[in-house]
Every structure is written in structure tokens, then in C-alpha cells.
Amino acid sequence: MSDKTANRKPTGYWSQVARDGKRMGWWFILPTVLLLLFIVVFPLLMQVYLSLTWWTPLDGIPWYRAYEGFIWFEQYGVLLSDGRFWGAIWRTLFFMLVAVPIEFLLGLGLAYLFIDNFPGRKIFYSILLTPMMVVPAVVGLMFFLLFQGTGPINDNLGLPATFSWLTDVNRAMIAVIIADIWQWTPLMFLILLAGMLGVPPDQLLAAKLLGGSNWQNFFKIILPRIKTVVIIVIVLRSVESFKVFDLIYIMTKGGPGVQTQTISIYLYKLTFGDLEWAYVAAIGLTILFVLSVIAARGLSYMARKRS
């Protein structure tokens, strides 16, 4: 692919031409690089700087004079003993570790049903994909409406209107997880199905003729063949569910109390409720650092596996 051009060693006239091409290539890349510098390098430096102060926009001091409140790593010390922070991290992980596996299993099962053709397959396929295209904020609204005490879920389940979901200490988390599963199982379904359709059909047929049961086919042939796809979807969904905000914020605002307060919602409340921007910067940097380490580890692991 790209190596094809990169590795070709042009000579004489063609090297001149290739040089012209590369020059244009750099012009093509320049805007993107500038944009990345603008949004990564400068903000990152600013975030490091702010996280070492107690600056808040409330003081009326502009950000570049935040050094007046320089306190070294005190914010990071606060973070370590901040119960609300660790609670939010724990709830985010809980949310992720419950929602993603359920989405995966449901998506896997559904995808398996759609390998073979059956009447109406195309229509059902389109319908089942719809949830992931709906704006997440709107999904939040839909489930907010459904989970009202006087909403249809209670009515269908024969529960009284006083049976609350979104304002109940235990059930609020269940409700937001259900909403997340509703929205993102289709993504698992879509991608896993694409992976399964890539398994050569003759292989499945051969296995069937040799007397393999459906279960055996599934576990011995399909699953090993789509291993990469499985890793991709799980990483993809884990990253996204760690970021979750829209859905929960619209359904419960993180409540009742802090029962559904994930890390994004906690940061949002610190940003706009308490205006503790320096502290948010410190938390943000910590998250940035941890996620980068995990990502780097993951990438090197994959590279090692491939070689």
C-alpha cells in the first residue's frame, strides 16, 4: 500500500519528479500538522502549567498570571485523597465493565443469527442498526421518558408509579446501563457481523459436512477467525464508554446524589459548578497519563504479537 510508493527508489529524471511530489505532499500535510500543534502542544503545556496552581476563573486573574497562585503538586495530592474522584473512577469502570460485555454478548448472538440469509434479513438489519445512529443526547431523553415513574416501563411491568428508576439509589445505574446497551449493542452487532461474513463460507460448509454441530462451528471456526475483530470492538467500546457523558447527564445529571456520577460528569461539575479549573486540569492530566500508558502498552503488545 503506502510502502509501495515509499520503497520505490526513483533515479534520474524520476527522482526529480518524486521530489516535486513529496514537496506537494508536505504542503498537503502542513495544515493538519499545524492543527495538531494548535490543539495538542499548546493546550498540553497550558494544562501542565495550570495544574500546578490554584487558579480559578472566579479570581478575575487572567490565566497567564496563574503563577501567582503557584503551589507545585498540591492539586495532585488533593486528588489522591479525593473520595469523590475515586468514587467517580470506580463508577465509570463499573459502568464500562457491565455495559461492554453485555453489549458484546448480545451483539455476538445477534450477528450469528444474521450470517445466513433469511426472508426480511435486510429490513431487520437496518432496523437493528438504528439505535447507534440516534444522537446520544436524544437517547438520553428517550430513556428519561421511558423510566419516569409514570412512564411506560413501569406500566408494562405492572409496577406502581411510585416505583422510581432514575431517582433510586440502586436502580439509576441500572437504568443508564440499559440505555447504553440499547444504543451500542448495534455497533457490536454491525462490526462482529462484518467479521463473521469474512469467514470463508466453504470452511463452515466443510465443517458442517464433517458433522460439526452449530456450537462447534461457532467456537472452533468462527470465533478464532474473528479474534482481531473482537479485540477491535471491545477496545473501541471500552474507550468510548469510559468517556460516557451525554446519556447519563441527560437522564440523571449524575444523581441521585452521586450514584451515576462517572468521571466525565464529575469533571463537568467541577468545571462549571465549583469552577476549580486548576484541579480539573490536574485530574485531566492524570487521566491523560494513565490512558497513554495503557495505550502504549497495548500497542507494543499488539506489535509483539504480530511479529
Place this chain on the structure above:
Amino acid sequence: MKTLSSALVLKYFFVLLATGVVLYPLIWMTTMAFKPYPEWTTVSGLSWLPLNPTLQNFEFIFYGKAEGLVVSLDRTIAGPLTASLITSIFGTIIAVVFGTLSSYAVVRFGLAQSLPLSVLQLRLFPPLAVMIPVMVMWAFIGAVDTWWGLSLIYGIVTLPFAFWLMKTFFEEVPIEIEDAARVCGCSYWRVFYKIALPIVKPGLATCALFVFILNWSDYLLALLLTQKEWVTLPVYMATLTSAMGGQMYGMKAALGVIAAIPPVVFGLMIQKHLVRGLTFGALKQ
């Protein structure tokens, strides 16, 4: 007459069950948009179809008042709808133009091989963990609550998708065609503009629609970087309650329906390429 095997019956059972689960919330919200106040809850009995269908909810959000309603709205849907459209479109243009140019250079000339991964990193972090400096910067350059400020951040956060999508499309263009044109004396720019670009045109359209959906679906960035003038549809929808004091279920549902339609329509249009887009080109259908 045994035409339906038990396996097929079982399959239909699960497929229909899943379809029902998918449609349940969608139908409730859509019909809610056409229901008058007394039917918003199940207090007087559950009904999936509006007993007294009305356009009152839509009338209310479009005109700020509706017949038979005491309350009125100081801000109609017009502003947020325009804001959503303008910022999504400009954000899409930024992402697609930058992504197309840079991915072409990476694919064709083998330049900046670390760019793909650096671009991808933009998607790794929770936006709120990195937004403080962006908000400070945006305030500093006067970009908060402007159409270009929001468009710019949209363009940046969706650039990874545009870049990786276009990268896979360019990789599919046979290099022989471009080489042939070059031998015939075409300049590199002409080869890009007259040959590569027309070949990836369908890909370009797919990419634009995909990125538009992502921008249109944003809630958080608009919440952080707009205040009043350029509040987008999802933010407006969420604030409808607090502004009015009461729960305006019907009006919110009407807004939800309006906000949900474009991405669903576009998404179904590019259904074939969704896998590619969502996995950053790692998988194709």
C-alpha cells in the same frame, strides 16, 4: 406442510424480540411528540398511539407559543437548528478537507508515517479531561459562543475519522492509474485533482456524511463552548425543562424527533461503509 424448521422459528423469535426492543423507545418518543399534555404520562392509562393527535408540541417549539398553552417560549427552535446546521457543516468541511489532503500525502508519498497514530490519539481521551486549556484558549481568542469557534473544535475532534476513512479510500486507488497519468506529463497536483479525487468521490461523500453525523450528534462540546447565541439542538433540547420550570415532555420529544432524523437518514444511506468508518478503516464490509 413443514416449511419452517424449528431453527428458523427460533431465529425469527430472537430477531423479532430484538426489533421490538429497538423500536420500543423510538416509538414512545415519536408518538409522544404528537400527544397533548394529558397523554404524556400513563396516569390516565397507557396508550402507544396518540388518542388525540396534535401538532401543538411542534407548533410550540417553532413559534414559541401554541393554542391552549399558557406558557410561552422566549427562544424558538430556529436559532439552535441553524446553529446545529452551520457548525456541523463547517466542522465537516474542516475535517474532510484536512483529512483528505493529509491522508493522500501519507498514502501516496509515504510521508509522516507517525501521523495516523498521532491523529488517532485525539479520540482516546475523555473530552472533559482536556477541555480546560481549550476553553481558556477559546475565551482568549474570543471563540466562545461563535459559529467558527464551535466549527473549529468539531473539525478537530472528527478529523481522525475523516483522516482514517480517506486513508483507506486512497489506498484502494490503483497507483498504476496515477503513474500512467504522471508519465503522460501530468503534474502531481493535476494527478491528485483530476484523477485520484474523482476516483474517491463516493468515498468522499461517505466520509462527509459520516463526519456530519458525528458533529450533529455532539452535545458536550456545544455545552462547554456555547452560551446563548450558538447553542445547538441537543443542548437546547436539554435546557427546555429548566427554562420553563415544568417538564415539557411532549416538546422535548418533538425536538428529539427533529434532532434524530438527519443522522438516521444519513446513517442508513452510508450503511455499507459504517463498519469502515467506525473502526477507523481497520475493517471493511
